[in-house]
Amino acid sequence: QRELNPALLPLDWLVGTWESDVPGKGVFPTITPFRYTETLHFSHVGQPILNFTFNAFHVESKMPLHRECGFIRMQPETNKVAFIIAQNSGLVEIEEGELKGQQLNLQTHALARISFAKEPHVKQISRLFQLRPDGKLEQTVSMATDNQSMMQHLHITYCRSA
Template identity: 65%
Template sequence: LSPVPLNAALAPLEWLLGTWESDEPGEGTFPTINHVGQPVINFMFNAFQIETKKPLHRECGFIRLKPGTNHVAFINAQNTGLVDIEEGELTENQLNLQSCSLSRISFAKEPHVHQMLLFICQIRRVLRLRPDGKLEQTVSMATNNEPLTQHLHITYQRTS
């Protein structure tokens, strides 16, 4: 993919762009946290417009499996300003997840995805490894003016 021009609204932050590596070893410690070997998978999903390659939607975060169980947590941040925690179950090659916590930036574009009542989920996600080896993702969400509706359906092919 060729680089997409920087949105003019981001010009004041242009100085942050690039790949950064420390020139000296960094430090990080806390007495109760083991920083290496935690049971997490980092993920990043990117969707692009086919012809222009313009980025449409991005998500990144972590997937955690509670050791010794099939209970899974999906910690997710989106480029729209929404951050959510989804929890659910792993069954064979499928994750079934529902939002349990939602938060968003104060200036997020309407309509907002929101949490109505405790245990009423506004985001549902299914990640499934298909028999043909492709990963299928379906995301449904409800906003303040739409009921729970399929928002995204995408199939991924492993490249490495």
């Protein structure tokens, strides 16, 4: 295991594997509310870049559902963070935001999708990651689509598993 690149020290609290402690909640005005479990994995190979995979599953059947993977970079000498994300739904995305302590607030900076992506199309995503004082990680995701303004879609908490 290589040492974490010093450029990423402000994000050292993310590195490792996180499992949802209780099922996450999914909502949106246009859908039936649902629950899901999710495993997050943040790793590095010594570059000033974190690698990540987010894998979500159906609570009962444990079937794979939503999956994302990508890279995280920080602008040197700043608290600016960029997520470079590919989602299995056919979306690719850049999210950028500011790191404040152990709280990371991100907004879509660029977004593209496959030509045959399911509708409605997502227009904007915002997410908040925060490490809570009790050691749990929390993710909240909101989105705007073709026919809905910015609304919460996901909320989930994770415990460190490795």
